[in-house]
Amino acid sequence: ETGVTQTPRHLVMGMTNKKSLKCEQHLGHNAMYWYKQSAKKPLELMFVYNFKEQTENNSVPSRFSPECPNSSHLFLHLHTLQPEDSALYLCASSRDPVQPQHFGDGTRLSIL
């Protein structure tokens, strides 16, 4: 039990579909993050939210659209993805952007 819950665990979608990934944390943290984990590559930071405000967009293509309605929830809206977007998407949270991050189990995304 990590305190950070991601749904769905697996997602298969076509390039023209629209779907959303959800992340929820019950740790009382104020910062939330999206990462992309691909084989043989370092974990890539995508977005950072602190107190619901986006503070970092790491040059992520606009086909990925984050949303943070409150400090406990984080979404990643997906549309017209490419095959190279297939990866494990991890959500994390921390008390603030300096403190250690707690990770969810991830969503394994496959683009057909």
Added chain:
Amino acid sequence: AQSVSQHNHHVILSEAASLELGCNYSYGGTVNLFWYVQYPGQHLQLLLKYFSGDPLVKGIKGFEAEFIKSKFSFNLRKPSVQWSDTAEYFCAVNAHYGGATNKLIFGTGTLLAVQP
């Protein structure tokens, strides 16, 4: 740009062998340093961290790491590994940009396989 290098991509050890995993980073300012571990089928979790003070940091499960500022290194060590240490280990660095957003940069990870 800030980067983190883990030199060993795949390490195979026998039980009771000693472990040292290398981690170097490229940032000259103030940093916070972390080692995360991902056991098979589980989520990433914190192993240990360095913020300030004693450069020799002790973490969970008998792991320790030493911060050597002059070498920009934060190597992970364990005197005697167990089969249950089989996992992927990630070094991460959070650089302080003086008021700007901190970013946690990860290394590529080291896959450790411990043979019984």
